[in-house]
Amino acid sequence: ALLDIPCYKILMGCDGKNLQETKDLYNLTDAEQELLESKRRGHALFIIGSKRLHVNFEIPAYKFSYMGKAGGR
Known part of the structure; x- marks a missing residue:
């Protein structure tokens, strides 16, 4: 699978079947x-090879304006 090839992975919130598959993988x-x-929001699991870190991305308020207000659409 493509998900287990990269050296660096950033995993953000998930649940249900998605979470179960991620847990197993x-x-x-x-x-x-x-x-x-x-x-x-902003919290993720950062996987670097065999090491795992809890990271917190702090995005300044002015950068949210770059994303618009349409919820990613």
């Missing part, structure tokens, strides 16, 4: 699973 711990399940 990456052998996530309970804490990592809870992080993804919480779906907190």
